[in-house]
Amino acid sequence: xxxxxxxxxxxxxxxxxxxxxxxxxxxxxxxxxxxxxxxxxxxxxxxxxxxxxxxxxxxxxxxxxxxxxxxxxxxxxxxxxxxxxxxxxxxxxxxxxxxxxxxxxxxxxxxxxxxxxxxxxxxxxxxxxxxxxxxxxxxxxxxxxxxxxxxxxxxxxxxxxxxxxxxxxxxxxxxxxxxxxxxxxxxxxxxxxxxxxxxxxxxxxxxxxxxxxxxxxxxxxxxxxxxxxxxxxxxxxxxxxxxxxxxxxxxxxxxxxxxxxxxxxxxxxxxxxxxxxxxxxxxxxxxxxxxxxxxxxxxxxxxxxxxxxxxxxxxxxxxxxxxxxxxxxxxxxxxxxxxxxxxxxxxxxxxxxxxxxxx
Amino acid sequence: xxxxxxxxxxxxxxxxxxxxxxxxxxxxxxxxxxxxxxxxxxxxxxxxxxxxxxxxxxxxxxxxxxxxxxxxxxxxxxxxxxxxxxxxxxxxxxxxxxxxxxxxxxxxxxxxxxxxxxxxxxxxxxxxxx
Numbered sequence: 001x002x003x004x005x006x007x008x009x010x011x012x013x014x015x016x017x018x019x020x021x022x023x024x025x026x027x028x029x030x031x032x033x034x035x036x037x038x039x040x041x042x043x044x045x046x047x048x049x050x051x052x053x054x055x056x057x058x059x060x061x062x063x064x065x066x067x068x069x070x071x072x073x074x075x076x077x078x079x080x081x082x083x084x085x086x087x088x089x090x091x092x093x094x095x096x097x098x099x100x101x102x103x104x105x106x107x108x109x110x111x112x113x114x115x116x117x118x119x120x121x122x123x124x125x126x127x128x129x130x131x132x133x134x135x136x137x138x139x140x141x142x143x144x145x146x147x148x149x150x151x152x153x154x155x156x157x158x159x160x161x162x163x164x165x166x167x168x169x170x171x172x173x174x175x176x177x178x179x180x181x182x183x184x185x186x187x188x189x190x191x192x193x194x195x196x197x198x199x200x201x202x203x204x205x206x207x208x209x210x211x212x213x214x215x216x217x218x219x220x221x222x223x224x225x226x227x228x229x230x231x232x233x234x235x236x237x238x239x240x241x242x243x244x245x246x247x248x249x250x251x252x253x254x255x256x257x258x259x260x261x262x263x264x265x266x267x268x269x270x271x272x273x274x275x276x277x278x279x280x281x282x283x284x285x286x287x288x289x290x291x292x293x294x295x296x297x298x299x300x301x302x303x304x305x306x307x308x309x310x311x312x313x314x315x316x317x318x319x320x321x322x323x324x325x326x327x328x329x330x331x332x333x334x335x336x337x338x339x340x341x342x343x344x345x346x347x348x349x350x351x352x353x354x355x356x357x358x359x
Numbered sequence: 360x361x362x363x364x365x366x367x368x369x370x371x372x373x374x375x376x377x378x379x380x381x382x383x384x385x386x387x388x389x390x391x392x393x394x395x396x397x398x399x400x401x402x403x404x405x406x407x408x409x410x411x412x413x414x415x416x417x418x419x420x421x422x423x424x425x426x427x428x429x430x431x432x433x434x435x436x437x438x439x440x441x442x443x444x445x446x447x448x449x450x451x452x453x454x455x456x457x458x459x460x461x462x463x464x465x466x467x468x469x470x471x472x473x474x475x476x477x478x479x480x481x482x483x484x485x486x487x488x489x
Contacts, residue, residue, distance in 0.1 A: 056440070133378065141391075141392070150394065158443070
């Protein structure tokens with residue numbers, strides 16, 4: 001039996017930009033055990049809820065993560081709206097859906113780029129980010145911010161998208177989808193990518209379910225969970241079907257995200273077609289008194305905001321469970337059996353966002 | 360999938376030129392509603408203090424006695440809540456992003472707004488009221 005050695009991986013690693021530390025127990029080049037540890041970038045954002053007014057905290061919630069920023073604000077706002085019994089106007093719901101799906105597009109394109117970079121496919125990395133840039137430009141034109149949109153607020157949205165801009169977005173979707181399909185074609189069909197990813201770090205459906213995997217990690221193993229199916233915001237009207245793969249390997253996790261890009265483009269198209277006219281927000285009166293578990297499907301999986309108000313303008317408690325935290329146990333299950341050189345790819349395949357995780 | 364799958368992309372990229380821009384020689388792309396930085400018009404500010412109360416990151420402070428309005432650019436997150444809440448339209452969101460700085464400086468503005476004097480009541484009205 002070969003001698004076991006422990007190799008530290010992260011928090012600073014050339015391939016992985018996220019500060020997660022893994023102690024890899026190796027036999028020769030094969031990983032046999034993993035001990036993860038986080039805690040490098042804790043910022044104490046949950047505590048801030050007691051110092052900021054509940055309407056102001058949206059801005060803090062939005063800054064929990066730089067990628068799924070809009071969806072954190074959306075999740076928080078939906079929680080407060082549920083506690084206070086606020087009914088958001090339909091147009092605001094559609095706008096929230098459009099911005100959520102734009103965020104998902106740019107997150108998935110970012111991830112595809114990072115993943116290609118992790119595989120050593122530099123050209124593909126740059127192509128993905130080139131496409132992502134056009135999504136960011138659209139977000140900047142419609143919200144005023146590239147990654148921090150700042151348009152969601154308790155009771156609705158702060159900004160409208162004019163009909164002219166909506167038409168322009170609709171026209172731009174077709175050429176954009178064509179380019180995305182070109183890009184996705186390489187991820188799904190290229191031999192280099194297939195050799196590198198197929199059969200790598202398989203996690204079975206039962207394991208993924210038992211370990212509480214969420215988002216694309218769970219869907220790649222055949223667990224059909226997608227919180228958008230519950231129909232929050234305007235998803236109920238748009239008729240949404242989750243993308244599910246069954247192989248459970250890195251290739252399947254990549255395929256789920258590529259196909260989710262196509263699904264997102266389709267959702268944006270239908271949302272623009274069906275968007276109703278009407279008010280953008282309702283006036284918020286009173287203070288939240290009560291508690292609620294608010295859940296939203298982010299690009300990485302399901303995020304949970306637990307909010308408890310005590311009848312004052314400051315909430316008593318906020319607890320945020322981000323998708324990466326739920327995906328770390330499946331990651332620990334996936335890694336044993338992989339080669340040391342494959343570890344960055346496997347870690348990237350769950351799309352880790354550690355600054356989200358530590359808040 | 361052939362070996363020359365990426366050739367089309369390579370040729371297109373060669374013809375199209377760089378996708379990035381040469382920042383800072385070329386200024387960053389901004390749109391008409393880009394949230395760049397907040398500016399104040401000291402001539403219209405009436406020192407109500409709503410902006411400093413609304414600010415989620417305590418970047419704005421106002422001294423009503425000394426008539427001084429201060430903004431800490433390093434704290435400001437350019438959310439635009441102060442601009443939305445200003446009842447007198449003194450604050451505006453400019454589109455340009457501010458250049459990076461190495462020193463922590465708080466910007467101070469002296470409010471020059473002067474309360475207009477009430478027009479003197481006409482003697483006839485005074486007489487009628489009395």
